[in-house]
Amino acid sequence: MESASNTPETPDTRAAGSNASDGEPLVAVHGLTKLFPVDGGPFRKPSSFIHAVDDVSFQLGHGESLGLVGESGCGKTTVGKLLVKLFEPSGGEILFRFTDAPAVSSAEAPWDAAAIRGRLLRSFRRRVQMIFQDPYESMNPRRTIYDIISEPLSVQGMGDVQYRVDRVLEILTLVGLTPAGAFLFRHPHELSGGQRQRVAIARALVIRPSFVVADEPTSMLDVSSRAGVMSLMQNLATEMGVAYLYVTHDLAVARYMCNRIAVMYLGKVVELAETEELLRNPLHPYTKALLSAVPVVDPGRRRLAPDIRGDLATPIDPPSRCRFYERCPAATEHCLNHPHPPMEEKSPGHFVACYEV
Amino acid sequence: MTDRHDPLLKVDGLSLSYQTRLGEVQAVRNVSFELARGSALGLVGESGCGKTSIANCLMRLLPDNARLSAGRVLLDGQDILPLAEEDMRLLRWRRISMVFQAAMNVLDPVYRVGRQIIEAIETHGVESTDTAARERVARLFRMVGLDPQLMERYPHEFSGGMRQRAVIAMALSCDPDLMIADEPITALDVIVQDRILRELKAIQQQLDMSIIYISHDIAVVAEVTDVVGVMYAGRLVEMGDTSDVFRAPAHPYTAALMSSFPSVSGERRPLTGLPGEPPNLSDLPQGCPFHPRCAYATDVCRTQYPPQARYGSHWAVCWHPLDATMAVQS
Numbered sequence A: 001m002e003s004a005s006n007t008p009e010t011p012d013t014r015a016a017g018s019n020a021s022d023g024e025p026l027v028a029v030h031g032l033t034k035l036f037p038v039d040g041g042p043f044r045k046p047s048s049f050i051h052a053v054d055d056v057s058f059q060l061g062h063g064e065s066l067g068l069v070g071e072s073g074c075g076k077t078t079v080g081k082l083l084v085k086l087f088e089p090s091g092g093e094i095l096f097r098f099t100d101a102p103a104v105s106s107a108e109a110p111w112d113a114a115a116i117r118g119r120l121l122r123s124f125r126r127r128v129q130m131i132f133q134d135p136y137e138s139m140n141p142r143r144t145i146y147d148i149i150s151e152p153l154s155v156q157g158m159g160d161v162q163y164r165v166d167r168v169l170e171i172l173t174l175v176g177l178t179p180a181g182a183f184l185f186r187h188p189h190e191l192s193g194g195q196r197q198r199v200a201i202a203r204a205l206v207i208r209p210s211f212v213v214a215d216e217p218t219s220m221l222d223v224s225s226r227a228g229v230m231s232l233m234q235n236l237a238t239e240m241g242v243a244y245l246y247v248t249h250d251l252a253v254a255r256y257m258c259n260r261i262a263v264m265y266l267g268k269v270v271e272l273a274e275t276e277e278l279l280r281n282p283l284h285p286y287t288k289a290l291l292s293a294v295p296v297v298d299p300g301r302r303r304l305a306p307d308i309r310g311d312l313a314t315p316i317d318p319p320s321r322c323r324f325y326e327r328c329p330a331a332t333e334h335c336l337n338h339p340h341p342p343m344e345e346k347s348p349g350h351f352v353a354c355y356e357v
Numbered sequence B: 001m002t003d004r005h006d007p008l009l010k011v012d013g014l015s016l017s018y019q020t021r022l023g024e025v026q027a028v029r030n031v032s033f034e035l036a037r038g039s040a041l042g043l044v045g046e047s048g049c050g051k052t053s054i055a056n057c058l059m060r061l062l063p064d065n066a067r068l069s070a071g072r073v074l075l076d077g078q079d080i081l082p083l084a085e086e087d088m089r090l091l092r093w094r095r096i097s098m099v100f101q102a103a104m105n106v107l108d109p110v111y112r113v114g115r116q117i118i119e120a121i122e123t124h125g126v127e128s129t130d131t132a133a134r135e136r137v138a139r140l141f142r143m144v145g146l147d148p149q150l151m152e153r154y155p156h157e158f159s160g161g162m163r164q165r166a167v168i169a170m171a172l173s174c175d176p177d178l179m180i181a182d183e184p185i186t187a188l189d190v191i192v193q194d195r196i197l198r199e200l201k202a203i204q205q206q207l208d209m210s211i212i213y214i215s216h217d218i219a220v221v222a223e224v225t226d227v228v229g230v231m232y233a234g235r236l237v238e239m240g241d242t243s244d245v246f247r248a249p250a251h252p253y254t255a256a257l258m259s260s261f262p263s264v265s266g267e268r269r270p271l272t273g274l275p276g277e278p279p280n281l282s283d284l285p286q287g288c289p290f291h292p293r294c295a296y297a298t299d300v301c302r303t304q305y306p307p308q309a310r311y312g313s314h315w316a317v318c319w320h321p322l323d324a325t326m327a328v329q330s
């Protein structure tokens, strides 16, 4: 994409800054926790909680892409919504270090997500965007595709109308919605599922944020339509230092998009490693089961039943032991009688939370 | 009375277009296929090629700007396209149901998820008491891996994949003859995918239910369907026994769909999509619509629409089918 010279902050400064990140991560998450009360009826106090995200910590560098994978309902979207401040955490902290942004208090201090409000929130939204898992969630059905994609530009006061039209046409083409003009004045319900998903991607990327939470952004796209979107996202990462938290169930996609992968199970991160290392040498029993269930295009060959027991669980007031205990094929008595295992570094950069590794 | 061997569903010459400010989008063009009772059909093809449009025709849930210009949809020999809406309402969910690509299109945000499914069951008289309906929903919830306690919760309290599973439970709630599953497992991790596909297979056999799987995931379609139809630009371009089509695709587009599939193991191949742009459904090129992106295109492809020919158990619409030496022309 061309750089926007008439914008308050030119992207070039951020691109330069992305490499000069003096080792400080863009996002640092410590002990992040989100509990949802399970209502005990209209007039009673909440008695139980869904532990959607429970004591999660990780860091994300400038221009880095961290994959987040895990079972349906394990808390991936909740982590994403906490990072973009759509949810307030029940515990823990999130710190951002934008290379181009003035620090909140002193020149050295990072942005503490808890302190971002008002004018700062607008500036935050300029830098941090989310691509929603359900593209309907984020789109007003009465607006046109042009309105929807250009909204972040107009909210941030970027460019004049001609500039916005150009940016919208350009990004529609980049996500494969061609001829772009034919889509501009359609409404979301006049698009196919995969086309709508690409509008959601275009909307998040059009202002060229520093950090994007991409929640299953290409789940409805065939490989061919996906290729364009993935290379757009990768180009933004290498050229402008855009970082991603990339939530996906598709490990093949994670392999292409992500530098590292974090595996979640019932609110906990249970394994984290560089992508190729994780795929080649999974250590946690859940990660192993997940990898063994990846389908293959081979007519007649059925994938093996994954090595996992029991049923999916909802983390309502879970016991303190290992979250995977009930379903773990490797569980021992030790696991039963001890708290959830801590994350340990088994080889450089490869972290896992399991007593039996 | 219908013969056991008559197809459950026969789609014949279906054509659908949408009116837009910038002209007509011809989303479905002369599509015909049959589906036997108890069997599973896959529909695959690029995003925007018309898969959901076909499904919406079968459910008779079309937006205002849609125009059905031709075709018949026979369910047990009865054309459902001319049916009055109130008659169609008796069939919908009860005989033909659908797992919608967009879960929020079916789930009402202000009602508890369980209540919504119980109501569908009661409307169609599938169970006579509320308790029986509730028990049925609880059983379906367990089947898709949702704790029955979650029946009391609202859609926004569900994760994306939990919503998708609730919609699968809803589509199964009235024991339909035909279920259309439009990208039913896109929001699920591979372990839960595997489980859901196994459960669907079991129900399909138990109830002699037919399923249409719409999916961009060739691996999944290869695994769960008996017959597959490959769509390009609103048309079926290849169709036949799933294993034969994927073992020896005749249409270059089918081959391209398969070859571009990335993998998690082995060499990390560069990602390749199809070259060129997706087709513009308001303005298709002359001849074979795939020719601007086809590696095998010749002059005849650029001027004349290719004929349909049969190759063993499948057929394709192409001037220069792949592996033509092995093909059995009939």
Ligand SMILES: Nc1ncnc2c1ncn2[C@@H]1O[C@H](COP(=O)(O)OP(=O)(O)OP(=O)(O)O)[C@@H](O)[C@H]1O
Residues within 6 Å of the ligand: A036, A050, A052, A070, A071, A072, A073, A074, A075, A076, A077, A078, A079, A133, A314, A315, B156, B157, B158, B159, B160, B161, B162, B187, B188, B189
């Ligand atoms: N707004 C909410 N209120 C109550 N519970 C919620 C809410 N949002 C999420 N949850 C619960 O929190 C847990 C985690 O949900 P989340 O959406 O983060 O899962 P996920 O990992 O994104 O799953 P999926 O892959 O299915 O999208 C689930 O048990 C879900 O029911």
Ligand SMILES: Nc1ncnc2c1ncn2[C@@H]1O[C@H](COP(=O)(O)OP(=O)(O)OP(=O)(O)O)[C@@H](O)[C@H]1O
Residues within 6 Å of the ligand: A189, A190, A191, A192, A193, A194, A195, A220, B018, B019, B020, B025, B027, B046, B047, B048, B049, B050, B051, B052, B053, B054, B063, B065, B066, B101, B216, B281
């Ligand atoms: N209401 C509408 N008005 C105008 N055009 C429409 C409408 N609905 C769909 N279309 C167009 O018709 C074509 C077919 O759409 P359809 O939803 O059937 O695609 P699909 O094959 O299901 O794609 P996907 O895999 O992305 O869901 C698309 O190009 C889409 O833009």
Ligand code: SF4
Residues within 6 Å of the ligand: A285, A286, A322, A323, A324, A325, A326, A328, A329, A330, A331, A332, A335, A341, A353, A354, A355, A356, A357
């Ligand atoms: S700690 Fe024990 S129960 Fe938990 S994953 Fe490891 S072996 Fe299984």
Ligand code: SF4
Residues within 6 Å of the ligand: B251, B252, B253, B288, B289, B290, B291, B294, B295, B296, B297, B298, B301, B306, B317, B318, B319, B320, B321
């Ligand atoms: S008819 Fe020609 S252009 Fe079309 S798919 Fe066959 S070889 Fe390719």
Ligand SMILES: [Mg+2]
Residues within 6 Å of the ligand: A076, A077, A078, A133, A215, B159, B160, B161
């Ligand atoms: Mg989610």
Ligand SMILES: [Mg+2]
Residues within 6 Å of the ligand: A192, A193, A194, B051, B052, B053, B101, B182
């Ligand atoms: Mg669709």
